[in-house]
Amino acid sequence: MIVNCKYKNILKYISYFESASQQSYTWESTQKDADDVISIGYRVYEETFTKFISEVYDSGVLLSEYTGHLPEHISELEKEKISQLDLVKLRVVLTFFVRVERFQDGVWAQAITNQSFLHIFKRLSELTDR
Numbered sequence: 001m002i003v004n005c006k007y008k009n010i011l012k013y014i015s016y017f018e019s020a021s022q023q024s025y026t027w028e029s030t031q032k033d034a035d036d037v038i039s040i041g042y043r044v045y046e047e048t049f050t051k052f053i054s055e056v057y058d059s060g061v062l063l064s065e066y067t068g069h070l071p072e073h074i075s076e077l078e079k080e081k082i083s084q085l086d087l088v089k090l091r092v093v094l095t096f097f098v099r100v101e102r103f104q105d106g107v108w109a110q111a112i113t114n115q116s117f118l119h120i121f122k123r124l125s126e127l128t129d130r
Contacts, residue, residue, distance in 0.1 A: 006060050007128045013052045014125060017118035024049050024112050043109055053108075056098050066095040082119040087127045094120050 023046075030041040045053075056062065063069075069092045085093065097116060101107045111117045 007124060009055050010052070010059050010061065011121060011125050011128070013055075014118065014121045016048055016052065017112070017115065017121060020049070020112050020118070025109050043106060045108065049108070049112070053098060056094070061091055062095040062098060063091050066092045070096055082116070082123055085123060087124075090120060090123055090127065094124075 025043045025045045028042050028044050031039045033039070069089070082090070082093070097107060097111050097120070
C-alpha cells in the first residue's frame with residue numbers, strides 16, 4: 001500500500017460524503033435587477049463542500065495532464081468501476097470531477113448525488129492505506 005500524507009486532509013471527507021445529499025447545495029435563481037441586468041442561476045454549495053474542493057486543490061493530488069487518460073463515459077462511472085481503478089486512474093477521475101465544474105455547471109452536484117465522490121475517496125483510502 002502507498003502511504004502518503006498528502007491524502008490525509010482530503011480523506012477526512014469520507015464521512016461527509018457518506019451523508020451528503022441534495023441538501024449539500026441550493027439553486028440561486030436567475031434574477032433581473034432594476035437596470036435589466038440578468039444574473040443567470042447557479043448552484044451554491046455548502047461551506048463544507050467548498051472547503052473540501054479547496055483542500056483537494058491544495059493537496060497536490062490533482063493531475064495537470066489528465067485529459068488524455070480519461071476513461072470512457074467518465075461521468076457515468078459506477079461504484080464497481082471506481083473500485084477497480086489504480087491510483088493514477090483514480091487521480092485522473094478525481095481531477096476531472098473537480099475541474100470540470102467550471103465548464104459544466106452541476107457536475108459537483110451530480111457527483112454528490114450519485115455518490116461518485118464517496119466511491120472515489122473510499123477507493124483512495126484503500127489504495128493509500130489510510
